[in-house]
Amino acid sequence: DSGSAKTTPEKDDLEYLTPVSIGTPPQVLNLDFDSGSSDLWVFSSELPQSSVSGQSLYDPSKSSTAEEVQGATWNISYGDQSSSNGIVYRDVVNVGGVEFKSQAVEIATTVSSQFTRDTNNDGLLGLAFSSINTVQPQQEKTFFDNILSNLDAPVWTADLKYHAPGTYDFGVIDKSKYTGDITYTDVDQSDGFWMFDVAGYGFGNSTFKAAPFKGIADTGTTLAMIPAEIAGAYYRQVKGAKLDSQQGAYVFPCDSVLPDFIFGVGNARYTIPGKFINYSLLDESDPTTCFGGLQPDMGIGFAILGDILLKSTFVVFDAGTESTPRLGFAKK
Ligand SMILES: O=C([C@@H]1CCCNC1)N1CCCCC1
Numbered sequence: 001d002s003g004s005a006k007t008t009p010e011k012d013d014l015e016y017l018t019p020v021s022i023g024t025p026p027q028v029l030n031l032d033f034d035s036g037s038s039d040l041w042v043f044s045s046e047l048p049q050s051s052v053s054g055q056s057l058y059d060p061s062k063s064s065t066a067e068e069v070q071g072a073t074w075n076i077s078y079g080d081q082s083s084s085n086g087i088v089y090r091d092v093v094n095v096g097g098v099e100f101k102s103q104a105v106e107i108a109t110t111v112s113s114q115f116t117r118d119t120n121n122d123g124l125l126g127l128a129f130s131s132i133n134t135v136q137p138q139q140e141k142t143f144f145d146n147i148l149s150n151l152d153a154p155v156w157t158a159d160l161k162y163h164a165p166g167t168y169d170f171g172v173i174d175k176s177k178y179t180g181d182i183t184y185t186d187v188d189q190s191d192g193f194w195m196f197d198v199a200g201y202g203f204g205n206s207t208f209k210a211a212p213f214k215g216i217a218d219t220g221t222t223l224a225m226i227p228a229e230i231a232g233a234y235y236r237q238v239k240g241a242k243l244d245s246q247q248g249a250y251v252f253p254c255d256s257v258l259p260d261f262i263f264g265v266g267n268a269r270y271t272i273p274g275k276f277i278n279y280s281l282l283d284e285s286d287p288t289t290c291f292g293g294l295q296p297d298m299g300i301g302f303a304i305l306g307d308i309l310l311k312s313t314f315v316v317f318d319a320g321t322e323s324t325p326r327l328g329f330a331k332k
Pocket of ligand 1: 034035036037077078079080218219220221304
């Protein structure tokens, strides 16, 4: 098996939403594919109306193939303090033509306000490791883990783009989506994330600094949260940039020309264009102050390499055969 699904960015590339069909007859929901978590959960007919604001709802009672997982519950909290919880069904799930017949579909009976406000997001499809799936008493597998043995190759890939649709592929590495070689680096899955070593960094007229740091590849995070001292050094190159203490984030004049940011994987070097780092207005009411796509990580012990970084490359999430999982990066 192999398949390909188009993923479309919300405004400012806040997140990328991918159609997923669930049940019989198929109910299509647009989900946020998240390599930083491992639950497939959806807005559902079981939610109170006050929690729904335009999202599509999965209704298991309308699916002839839905089966409740008796006694199973789930409860997830994300790093941005959003959260959701509910009960569990199994049903047919199809992503880009790849189908699994008894995927755990976690239906929300409660969602936090951040999700209610995110009107186009019908739920998340977790693509981190199944070891951090939150279903109890019996943990469930991610969609990728479930389809792995049927895939032509044990991989999924992310080709996210700046202000344009991209694709998530499963079971195939599409050579038309990248240039040059793919540089692979080992993954430490012990925390359940796609964690790897960034070999170093560079920007502006400074030379590349071989100062390795750990980070996770997180398609569900909008920005790139990097070590505070690196973020500080980067924004010192931007006239008028400052750390907005209220936001705990760097802001700068919107007409700033931002330097490109170089990051290393192994011996390879990749460029995040300055244009990507001029992320968005801080506030719609002030057209002169802009918000940076590179921000300091919260000192959690690793960087969170989200879409700002991922969209500048073609990324291979490789489960490996017996060996350890690995991440591959290529220019495009
Ligand atoms: O909750 C998250 C992120 C939130 C955004 C979506 N991806 C998962 N985590 C990743 C970083 C460490 C803490 C857990």
